[in-house]
Amino acid sequence: MMIFLFEFLILSTEIFFGVYLTGKRHKGSGKKYAVLGGMAASAALLLCFYNSVSKSPALSAVILLAGILLISKILYPWDWKLLLYSGCSYLSALFLVDTVSYLLLCRYFSVPLVFWLIFSFCFRVLFYIALFTSNSLEGLLKNPRQYYKTLYGTSVAAFCGISIMLHLSFVRQDLKTPMIISILVLSVLFLRIVLGYTHVKYQREKELLATIEMQKELLEQNYTAVNRAYSQNARLFHxxxxxxxxxxxxxxxxxxxxxxxxxxxxxxxxxxxxSMAWTGDQTVDYILNSRYAKAAEAGIPMEMNIEYPYNTNIKANDLCTILSNLLDNALEAAAAMSRQCPPDRCRITLTIRRIGNILVIKLENSSPQPSYTPDGELTSAKKGLLLHGWGMKNIESAVQKYEGMIQTAYADHIFQTTITMCFDGVKMDAAEP
Structure with missing residues (x-):
């Protein structure tokens, strides 16, 4: 009678919590506890009577799984694959502990069966308590649920293998055969779980890459829209x-x-x-406006007359090299000049125009008398004079890429640099205005 009672408690709790875990996230599942409890108790009672006349633990395990799936399907309209995944995963964990504990307690240490049933019942109580109090354990069981359509085979294989282990543990007289088969089944099961985990990890990384790619596309679309609006505003404020x-x-x-x-x-x-530059090219605008701010901070008047052509093959890094070096040289020379003459005589004037397919950059700035080498090249003059040297060489290198030329002149304390570059027009996107 004691064995029958513990068997009934074990089976009824297994069915109740097996169904409950399947429908825990289902809306309105809390209203079905009474119905679930009655169905679980009835199914457990019938299964106890069946086990009293049947000597096949594997068949009992299959009937138990079928009962959990049937009750779950009645109460919660889940997909069959999800029910199979949840039920097999749940029972596999319980049956694995039952098999190992039975082999150790009953077969190896010859403990009476009733003590094994008490151990199994206590284990289930602790398992259910841990399951409902530990978010990490519950999450471990539910995280792969979104991949159940491809992983349910792993849980089914685990259930079948462990059920066979449980059957052999009860019906075989010798202990060696169940032990060997258990080791083989657990090894195969471990490999299958590793493969399933790898698949889940691959799927998650694939979804993450898809999300990143979608975000990238959205950013590119937003950038295109902002750049188009930026160009329109440039023309408006010009x-x-x-x-x-x-x-x-x-x-x-x-x-x-x-x-x-x-x-x-x-x-x-x-x-x-x-007063800011609105050319429609962000690189050009940043360089011009940042140097304009430096000139204003230094008290040097700076005038800009910009007519920059849209959609050319002139690269942004080459423009950055040319304009940044030119304006930095001009700012340093004008600052040096302000220490030698009244501030109202210091100025910087930048003009950018296009003539056909030729871009003309003309810069005039106040400057002390520059010095030249015997070959006619400007010398570097960081202390008090215009900064030429590596900056000018970098400018020359960038200009030569576009079959351009540089001309310099000096008169009445004004240093003038004129750069011409040839460019090819780039066709605009049909979607752009």
Whole structure:
């Protein structure tokens, strides 16, 4: 009677929690506890009577699995593969402990069967407590659930192998055969689990790469949209403040003081924006605006007249080399000149124009008298003079890529550099305006 009672408790809890774990995430599962408990108790009672007349633990294990799957399907409309994955994984873990503990306690140490049943029941109680109190253990069982359609075969193979181990442990008289088969089954099962884990890891990495690729595409689309809007704003602000100045003069001509005051309030922030370079090329704009800010900080007037062509084959790094070195040299020379003459005589003027397929960059800046080598090349003058040397050589190297040339001249304390470069137009994307 004691064995029957413990067997009933073990089977009823196995069925109850096996079904409950399957439908734990199902909406409204908490309202079905009473129904689930009654069905689990009824199924466990029938299985106990069957085990009393049957001597096949493997067949009992299959019937137990079928009962869990049937009750789960009735209560929760899950996919059969998910039910099979969940049920086989759950029972495999329990049967593995049962098999090992039975071989050790009953077959090796000859402990009475009732003590093994008590151990199995206590183990299940601890297992269920750990399962519902430990988030990591529950997550370990549920994380691969999204891959159950490809992993359910692993759980089915594990259930079959462990059920055979359990059957041999009960029906075989010699201990050696179950031990050997158990080692073989566990080895194969371990390899299958490793392969399943590798597959899950591969699937996750594949999904991660797909997500990163999608984010990359979205960023490229956003960049294209922002760049298109940036180019449109460049054209808008290029001469906008000049139009406002004309309107302001007209209001003064026709004696409209209130309108003139209103336009003055609008011109002030627009003039600040308009003083920046808006060429439509981010590299060019960054270099020009950063040097413009340095000139303003040093109190050196800087004027820019930019008409930069869109969509050329001139690379951004070459433009960076040319413009940054030119303007840095000009800033240093103008700063040196400001120490020798009144500040109002120091200035920097940059003009960029296109003539056909030729880009012309003309820079004029206040500068002390430069010095030349006997070969006619400018010498470096970091202390108080215009900085030429490696910077100018880098400029020459970049200009030569586009079949260009550099000309320099000096007169009345103004150093002038003129650069011409040939470029090829690049066709614009049809989607762009």
């Amino acid at each position: 001469d906008f403040h000049r139009h406002l100045e004309v309107i302001r003069q007209l209001t003064q001509k026709y004696n409209a003081p209130e309108l003139s005051e209103y336009i003055d309030s609008v011109i002030s922030p627009v003039r600040d924006i308009s």
